[in-house]
Amino acid sequence: MTETLLTAAPGAQEHPSLALVNSAGNAAGGRGYDELSTPEAATAWLAARDLVRAEAVLYEHCQGRLVTLRADLRDLFTAHTTGDAPTTSAVHGLNSALTSVPGALLLRFDPQAGFTRRADHPVTQVVEHVMAVIADDAASLLSGDQASQLASCEADSCQRFFVRTHARRQWCSTRCGDRVRAARAYSRKRAIPSAQVV
Numbered sequence: 001m002t003e004t005l006l007t008a009a010p011g012a013q014e015h016p017s018l019a020l021v022n023s024a025g026n027a028a029g030g031r032g033y034d035e036l037s038t039p040e041a042a043t044a045w046l047a048a049r050d051l052v053r054a055e056a057v058l059y060e061h062c063q064g065r066l067v068t069l070r071a072d073l074r075d076l077f078t079a080h081t082t083g084d085a086p087t088t089s090a091v092h093g094l095n096s097a098l099t100s101v102p103g104a105l106l107l108r109f110d111p112q113a114g115f116t117r118r119a120d121h122p123v124t125q126v127v128e129h130v131m132a133v134i135a136d137d138a139a140s141l142l143s144g145d146q147a148s149q150l151a152s153c154e155a156d157s158c159q160r161f162f163v164r165t166h167a168r169r170q171w172c173s174t175r176c177g178d179r180v181r182a183a184r185a186y187s188r189k190r191a192i193p194s195a196q197v198v
């Protein structure tokens with residue numbers, strides 16, 4: 001884990017898509033971090049959120065696909081909070097993650113159990129399933145009741161998103177809020193003497 005990576009932003013525990021977007025960026029102070037920087041880190045990140053079993057093995061290719069999905073989600077979340085149009089490739093990326101696994105429950109026959117229905121997902125498709133779950137969550141978040149509460153942190157250099165717990169919330173964490181207030185107080189103090197010089 002990188003440094004003291006803040007507490008999860010509001011909404012990140014309920015929304016794996018929000019957590020994924022926030023898994024890389026600049027932390028307070030501008031230092032970059034990436035919680036999915038290796039296949040092992042990506043596996044641990046998913047396991048911590050019950051998205052895969054702890055013994056799951058992700059390869060570099062899977063990690064790369066998650067990182068690509070993350071970039072697409074960041075594009076969509078950014079478009080949502082700025083009011084701009086998202087890139088078509090980001091929309092496409094989300095939709096292909098949504099549909100990369102068969103959604104239909106297939107009919108099976110077993111002499112002992114008789115007819116059963118279950119999804120067809122071999123263990124080799126672990127990452128596809130995770131991506132479908134995350135993409136589904138993102139699609140619901142962007143288009144559902146909570147869409148208007150999805151916001152980006154207004155602290156300088158912080159790139160996290162969060163779900164507003166109240167209408168005026170501007171920061172992803174108290175740490176960001178404190179940092180901004182401290183910076184404002186500092187610039188006010190400096191502004192007085194320089195104003196006198198002029």
Ligand SMILES: [Zn+2]
Nearest residue numbers: 153158172176
């Ligand atoms: Zn923040």
